[in-house]
Amino acid sequence: MWKRYAAVLPANPWNWIAVWRRNYMAWKKAAIASILGNLAEPVTSLFGLGFGLGAMVGRVDGIPYVAFLATGMVATSAMISATFETIHATFARMHAKRTWESALCTQLTLGDIVLGELAWAASKALLAGTAMMLVAATMGYASWPSVLFALPVIALTGFAFASLAMIVTALAPGYDYFIFYQTLFLTPMLFLSGAVFPVTELPDIFQKLSHLLPLAHSIELIRPAMLDRPGGSVALHISALCIFAVMPFFLSVGLLRRRLMS
Amino acid sequence: MQLLTRANVSSSPSRRPESNPFKQECHGHSNTDNSLSRSKSDVAIELTNVSKSYGDKVVVDQLSFTITSGECFGLLGPNGAGKSTVSRLVLGLAPPDEGTITVLGEPVPARARLARSRIGVVPQFDTLDPEFTVRQNLLVFGRYFGLRTRELEEAIPSLLEFARLESKADVPVAELSGGMKRRLTLACALINDPQLLILDEPTTGLDPHARHLIWERLRSLLALGKTILLTTHFMEEADRLCDRLCVIEHGRKIVEGRPHALIDEQIGCDVIEIYGGNPRELTSVVGPYAQRVEASGETLFCYSSDPEQVRLQLRGRTGLRLLQRPPNLEDVFLRLTGREMKD
The missing domain is CATH 3.40.50.300 (P-loop containing nucleotide triphosphate hydrolases)
Structure with a gap:
């Protein structure tokens, strides 16, 4: 059993790049539309929510509400982008489009393919998060150069959420099942992680729960970096995100082996 | 190249x-x-x-x-x-x-x-x-x-x-x-x-x-x-x-x-395919002159090392079409896996 699992793990540290490049090649053809979409989304959500709610709310945690929301949305957009890439596009490549099937006939292992897909989803998350950050920067909510620290965190956030979504992809019989993941996992996380209002507003038990959520850790890193405010427990937050990136990866490879290679 | x-x-x-x-x-x-x-x-x-x-x-x-x-x-x-x-x-x-x-x-x-x-x-x-x-x-x-x-x-x-x-x-x-x-x-x-x-x-x-x-x-x-x-x-x-x-x-x-x-091993003789006619009745006519006879749908496959005898038996019957040919791999395959559809 373990021997068989070991045989499908990534074969070397670079095999995944071929899978990433395949996805990049396909994406490149519609890159402009993708980038415009990535920019349009934050503009609408920040203007709509930020100014509308911002006028009523005023300041939160000692900063304007728009700044609070924008920094939360950077992490959220990375989460959403990585998740949707994995449960929709990756699922299609695994399932209907047979892209994985041809890759599995080569010297790539299943682990190489999964890793390449996760890296690709993380790249798209980085793109979406950076777009959100650029919009926030034009509004004056990105401090130079501390904002640069947010970039690797966005990529790590993307990787962690892609990795979590890969478990769902491995288990879902079809697209219809992804709705459970969105409504029961992602949406609650959005409200429990301090993306749209401070965690301190929550009842005590939910505040404790938020320590277990990857999005909360991501926001705790990105918000101080963007606004150049002191952030605490950096090592803890990064470690938490790393755990969410790594553990689900190994679990999903095992689940996908059972699904595709039995 | x-x-x-x-x-x-x-x-x-x-x-x-x-x-x-x-x-x-x-x-x-x-x-x-x-x-x-x-x-x-x-x-x-x-x-x-x-x-x-x-x-x-x-x-x-x-x-x-x-x-x-x-x-x-x-x-x-x-x-x-x-x-x-x-x-x-x-x-x-x-x-x-x-x-x-x-x-x-x-x-x-x-x-x-x-x-x-x-x-x-x-x-x-x-x-x-x-x-x-x-x-x-x-x-x-x-x-x-x-x-x-x-x-x-x-x-x-x-x-x-x-x-x-x-x-x-x-x-x-x-x-x-x-x-x-x-x-x-x-x-x-x-x-x-x-x-x-x-x-x-x-x-x-x-x-x-x-x-x-x-x-x-x-x-x-x-x-x-x-x-x-x-x-x-x-x-x-x-x-x-x-x-x-x-x-x-x-x-x-x-x-x-x-x-x-x-x-050679599985068939080893010529095959006569007989179309038209009642396969069951024809089987009894050509059977004695063939190593083996198989019906598949409306076609009769007759494996015989003496095809002339088979033809002789069928002479005079109208509405029959005969095709004599050397055996091929398909005959082997069908012989081994059965002529009739199984599922």
Whole structure:
């Protein structure tokens, strides 16, 4: 059993790049539309929510509400982008489009393919998060150069959420099942992680729960970096995100082996 | 590169491996020292008592066979006989429940990746990437084998030539005909300069022109010394290409041998096909003069070493159409697996 699992793990540290490049090649053809979409989304959500709610709310945690929301949305957009890439596009490549099937006939292992897909989803998350950050920067909510620290965190956030979504992809019989993941996992996380209002507003038990959520850790890193405010427990937050990136990866490879290679 | 295009050599048993037309691109592998490690490199695939079940259904049942380097080995069987599962087992894409599999000297599935780096696969259903052009498909697939873009750009023109797709290099795959797609799949399977090709029904669904072109390409690959495991239920294909073949049914081996030896051994006489008339009644008329008589639908297959006698018995009957012919692999296949549809 373990021997068989070991045989499908990534074969070397670079095999995944071929899978990433395949996805990049396909994406490149519609890159402009993708980038415009990535920019349009934050503009609408920040203007709509930020100014509308911002006028009523005023300041939160000692900063304007728009700044609070924008920094939360950077992490959220990375989460959403990585998740949707994995449960929709990756699922299609695994399932209907047979892209994985041809890759599995080569010297790539299943682990190489999964890793390449996760890296690709993380790249798209980085793109979406950076777009959100650029919009926030034009509004004056990105401090130079501390904002640069947010970039690797966005990529790590993307990787962690892609990795979590890969478990769902491995288990879902079809697209219809992804709705459970969105409504029961992602949406609650959005409200429990301090993306749209401070965690301190929550009842005590939910505040404790938020320590277990990857999005909360991501926001705790990105918000101080963007606004150049002191952030605490950096090592803890990064470690938490790393755990969410790594553990689900190994679990999903095992689940996908059972699904595709039995 | 002319080697590939001119190597339209007949599939006689005296094939000699010629020098390889594609540059040896795969890292760390060499298929040149055949003479040094003869015994090991002579066996391309070895299955020993392999079994595989899905739930209660036994798909492969105590199957053993050995494929020698440079030969074309056919795996024949009716739909659902377990042929595709055998391909998956050989590639390490499914673990066997029992038995051992060795492919190109590597234990499978434990070290299947290393075996796969020297294998080319033509799957039953095309897995080409519809988002890309012909050239891009080869590029993407080549990168899966760890090949560099520069190496691939050098190798792609000769592969396009081999697949007769030179003029289609920048055409999206979605615009190709079925035959072209199959040829591109074959070209993709050759991108890593494999020693072994696993072809799963490579010509199913193709028109005769496209099919003959694929067969000719496959023969030229055999002439280059490649080993082929060919899965098919197409008897003409097996007859034309295979040095040896094995018929399986319900995952079990029924018979194994050289095509013509099997025809002699299993049939060994002419076949008269009789159309029109009542098969049951005709059976009693020609039965005494035939080794065996089989009815399939409205056709009677009469195996007889004395066909003149059979014809004599039927003389004077109107509405009958007779076709006398030498036996072929299809007769062997149908004899072994039964003329009537089973499911």
